[in-house]
Every structure is written in structure tokens, then in C-alpha cells.
Amino acid sequence: MAKVIAFSNNKGGVLKTSLSVNLAGVLSKAGKHVLIVDLDSQGNSYTTFGKDPDDIEWTIYDLLTNNPKLNNPHDAVLNLAENLDIIVANDDMSYFEIEVLLAKDTYDDIFALFKDSIESFKEEYDYIIVDTPPALGLIAANVFIAVDEVVIPFQPEPYAFRSLVKTVTAVNNFKDKNPDLKVKSVIPVKYRHTVMHRAFIDSAKAFAKTQHIKFSDIVIKESIKYAETTLRENVPVTLLEEVPETLKPYAEVYQELAKELEYIG
Ligand SMILES: Nc1ncnc2c1ncn2[C@@H]1O[C@H](COP(=O)(O)OP(=O)(O)OP(=O)(O)O)[C@@H](O)[C@H]1O
Ligand SMILES: [Mg+2]
Structure with missing residues (x-):
């Protein structure tokens, strides 16, 4: 059964996508069977490969909203490289939250849409890597109910500390619904060797310690x-x-990171 890992932080531009695709690269090259699932309407996991997600017919949006025209969920899977597949997100995801909320009576549980969407893929993959948008709304709620682990990139800049605390708090709020959920690690990103960056890292590290989270x-x-x-x-x-x-x-x-996260030996 696949381990499901999300890269999450409600701050934008902190390398959620870069970490997702590069770790997926390391793992697939190490022989692990990897599925990237993008949940961000920006579709950057796929644009990283020089492709336009708006050209793709079946996306995560169709899986989440149970589009009856998508007969087989596997039709939404595209191959990127040996051992590496993706389910893309595109501009359709911009409307996801509003559309689901407007039609919420037609769904059993609007928080379990993502969990249900990936269930049938778990047996086929070693890792499902989830790239998320910079927000803590309905998509994030769906993520925290579906995944095993959350990895939080942390950019040592003003205001980033607030996002770190918010993301950790949001994860904690879902532990009753997903008891195995944990923050696997906080990873410092876009680091410069300056006094300011050092100081921001130190305070984030101290916070992680109070939460018993690996930094x-x-x-x-x-x-x-x-x-x-x-x-x-x-x-x-x-x-x-x-x-x-x-x-x-x-x-x-990224190779070292995959080892530290215990995804490869
Ligand atoms: N080590 C690095 N140093 C500086 N910039 C980087 C580094 N690695 C990647 N980038 C660039 O930083 C930008 C933001 O990265 P990325 O898109 O991965 O962040 P993100 O958290 O996914 O953003 P968003 O919240 O918009 O989804 C990209 O242009 C990316 O190419
Ligand atoms: Mg991104």
C-alpha cells in the first residue's frame, strides 16, 4: 500500500511543488513506483515538465467531483518517466471549492472526496506525492484527511513563522478524523547564510520542538x-x-532529503 505524503504550507512560493517533483524524481529513480497528484489550480507539477495542464482532459477535478463521464479513474493518470505517473490539476480546480460547497448535499462527505479519489491507486504505488495549493481551505481539509504524512517547507522570512504555526495547527485539528496523520518534517528552504535567516530558523526550530516535530x-x-x-x-x-x-x-x-525522510535506504 502506498505511503501518501503531502507537501503543505499556506504560504506561496516556498517550494511545495519543487520538493514534490524532485523527491518524486529521486524515489522513481530508486525504483519506487510513484504517483504525483496535483491539487493546485496553478498546475505547476505538470508545467515543471514543460507541459500545459489546461490541455489535459481528465484531471484531479474530475476524480474529486465524481464526473460521471470519467468511466475509469485510471484515464486521469499520465506517465512522466519510468516509475513516475501524475494526475494533473488545472484551472478547473479554481472552481472546486465553490462548486462543491454549492452542491454539498449531493456528496456524502465533502471532506472525504480526496481520500476516496486516491483509494483505488494505493495498491499500485509505493508513494503518492501530493502537491497542494497555498491555502488552508476545503482542499487542505481533504488533504489532511487523506494523507499519512505532511512535510512542511519553511522559508525563513518575515510572516513565514505565522504560516508554519497555522499549517501545524491545521494538521493537529484533523488528528481526530485521521488519527495516523503526522507532520513528518519541517524543511528550511530558500536559505541564505544571513543573521536574519539564522534567527528565523532558530525560532522555527524551537517551535517545532514544542510540537514534537522533526526539524x-x-x-x-x-x-x-x-x-x-x-x-x-x-x-x-x-x-x-x-x-x-x-x-x-x-x-x-534531494537525495539526502529522501534518505532523511526515510523514503529510501
Ligand atoms: N533552491 C531554490 N532557491 C530559489 N528558488 C527556487 C529554489 N528551488 C526552486 N525555486 C523556485 O522558486 C519558485 C517557487 O517554488 P515552487 O513553485 O516550488 O513553490 P510553491 O510553494 O509550490 O509555490 P505555490 O505556493 O505558488 O504553489 C519557483 O520559481 C522555483 O523554480
Ligand atoms: Mg506549487
């Missing part, structure tokens, strides 16, 4: 190279066939 020893440093390479190559750095010497540290950090 990662691995740091994703800020660098323009990640974005540049992904744009140029149309593939996450961990899936490059040959990683140039100058980019090796950028791929290796």
Missing part, C-alpha cells in the same frame, strides 16, 4: 539555478539523465 538538518539553499535549470530542461533536476557537475549539489540535496 530537518538538511537545508535547501536559495539559488536561481534550480528555476533556471528546470525551465531550460523541462524536467526537475533529480530527473536529469546526466547532472552537470555544477548542478550536482542541487540534485544531491
